[in-house]
Amino acid sequence: MFTGLIEEVGTILDLKSNGDSMVLTIGCKHVLQDAAVGDSIAIDGICLTVTELHENAFVADAIPETVERTHLPTIRLGAKVNLERAMAMGDRLGGHLVQGHVDGTAKLIEKKARGTEVLFRFQIEPSFTRYMIEKGSITINGISLTLVEATETTFAVSIIPHTLEVTNMGQLSIGDSVNIECDLLGKYIAKLISKTEPIPTSFSVEQMQ
Numbered sequence: 027m028f029t030g031l032i033e034e035v036g037t038i039l040d041l042k043s044n045g046d047s048m049v050l051t052i053g054c055k056h057v058l059q060d061a062a063v064g065d066s067i068a069i070d071g072i073c074l075t076v077t078e079l080h081e082n083a084f085v086a087d088a089i090p091e092t093v094e095r096t097h098l099p100t101i102r103l104g105a106k107v108n109l110e111r112a113m114a115m116g117d118r119l120g121g122h123l124v125q126g127h128v129d130g131t132a133k134l135i136e137k138k139a140r141g142t143e144v145l146f147r148f149q150i151e152p153s154f155t156r157y158m159i160e161k162g163s164i165t166i167n168g169i170s171l172t173l174v175e176a177t178e179t180t181f182a183v184s185i186i187p188h189t190l191e192v193t194n195m196g197q198l199s200i201g202d203s204v205n206i207e208c209d210l211l212g213k214y215i216a217k218l219i220s221k222t223e224p225i226p227t228s229f230s231v232e233q234m235q
Contacts, residue, residue, distance in 0.1 A: 027112060027113055027123060027124070027125060027126075028068050028073070028110050028112060028113055028124040028125070028126050028168070029110070029113050029122070029123075029124060029170065030110075030122055030124045030163075030165050030168065030169055030170020030171075031110065031170060032108045032109065032110055032168060032169055032192055032193045033056055033057055033109055033110050033111060034054050034055070034056040034057050034109045035106050035107065035108060035109065035192070035193065035194055036052040036053055036054035036057070036069075036106070036107050036108075036109045037052065037053040037054070037104060037105070037106060037107070038050060038051070038052060038053075038101060038102070038103055038104060038105045038106075038107060039051045039052065039053045039083055039103070040103070041101070041102075041103060045090075046090035046093060046094075047087060047088060047089055047090055047093065048087070048088040048093055048098055049085060049086075049087050049088075050069065050074070050085065050086050050087075050088065050098075051083055051084070051085050052069060052083060052084055052085075052086070052107060052109070053082055053083045054082065054083065054084070054109055055082055056109075057084075057109045057110070057111050058079065058082070058084060061076060061079060061084065061111070062076070062079070063076055063077060063078065063079055064076065065111070065112065066111075066112040066126065067084070067086070067109060067110070067111055067112070068108075068109065068110045068111075068112075068124070068126045068168045069086065069107050069108075069109060069168070070096075070097065070107045070108050070167040070168050070194075070204075070205050071108070071124070071126060071128055071165055071166070071167050071168030071169075071205040071206075071207055072088070072092060072096055072098070072126060072128055072168075072205060073112075073125065073126025073127065074086035074087070074088060074092075075087070092128070095128050095129070095130055095131075096128045096131065096205050097131050097203040097204060097205050100203055106194040106197060107167075107194065108167050108168040108169060108193050108194055109168075110168055112126075122163040122165075122170050122209065122210075123210050123211075124165050124168070124170060124207060124210075125207065125210060126168075126207070127207060128205045128206065128207055129154060129206055129207055129208050130150070130151060130154060130206055131150075131203045131204060131205060131206060132148035132149060132150040132154075132166075132181075132203070132204055132206050133148060133149045133150075133201060133202070133203055133204075134146060134147075134148055134198050134199070134200055134201065134202045134203075134204065135147055135148060135149045135180070135200065136182075136200070137198065137199075137200060140184065142186070142187055143184045143185060143186050143187070144184070144185045144190065144196075145174075145182055145183075145184050145185075146166075146182065146183050146184075146185060146195070146198070147175070147180055147181070147182040148166075148180060148181055148182070148204065148206075149179060149180050150179065150180065150181060150206065151179075152178050152179055154206065154208055155176055155177065155178055155179065155180075155181065156216055157208035157209060157212040157213055157216060158173055158176040158181050158208065158209075158212070159173065159176060159212070160173055160174065160175060160176055161173065161174075162176075162209055162212065163209045164181065164183065164206065164207075164208065164209065165205075165206065165207035165208075166183065166195070166204050166205070166206060167193070167194060167195070167204050167205050168205070169189065169193050169195065171183045171185070171189075172184075
């Protein structure tokens with residue numbers, strides 16, 4: 027489990043395809059502190075397991091399901107990626123509960139400065155927006171953010187200067203794909219509602235027997 031507060035921006039040093047899977051080598055420093063093989067690190071919001079540790083890098087494998095659901099097919103050598111170690115019990119939850127299980131991708135369609143902040147608007151499949159509400163939480167490339175707008179096919183967030191400085195959001199260009207994880211609580215509520223039978227307003231004798 028993660029919080030959506032990025033600890034470091036790493037660099038893709040190597041990418042290898044293994045059939046439909048991928049092996050990534052990420053250059054970094056901070057998240058390697060007390061890291062061990064088998065630990066979970068979120069890479070642009072994707073929870074992956076550390077398989078190798080080096081002095082200033084780590085290696086992680088992405089299975090076909092992960093590759094298919096995320097922006098990994100479009101990522102390139104030298105790309106900057108947001109990194110966060112799994113939270114420890116007792117840590118402050120400064121963002122929101124993030125699983126690191128990416129639901130899908132969205133495409134940046136607008137990037138506009140508004141005073142000191144920057145508005146980012148994304149296009150996404152309508153099946154995801156049912157979990158989005160204005161002022162609700164959304165995870166974009168592993169960053170816990172607040173929705174300022176949600177329609178049937180788009181959503182928007184406003185990014186403050188600090189977030190632009192400590193994440194890879196400022197490097198996004200129109201048309202770029204990002205990883206999206208919808209709010210965990212919203213998904214559970216939607217699931218429960220869809221499975222709940224309507225409460226009957228009257229009963230027949232047969233139903234009461």
